Amino acid sequence: MRVLVAAATGLAVAFAVVLTLTAFGTPSGGTSPKPLLTTVPAHP
Template identity: 65%
Template sequence: MRALIAAGIGLAAALALVLAVTAIGAPPGETSEKPLHTTVPAHP
């Protein structure tokens, strides 16, 4: 029974966190037009 209560509390906390982040919204910012270039190290 305790496990069910703990799982319910955890689920409610996670849902509250998701709703809070959704309500606040994404931080303002810009995306770059340039793609990110990565290099793969060459093997000798």
């Protein structure tokens, strides 16, 4: 029974954290206009 209470408490805390982060909205930031390099450049 204690395991079920602990699991329910953990889920409730996780749900509260998600709701709190959602309430703040998306962070004000941007992405870089430069593309990421996916290959290693050739050595000279």
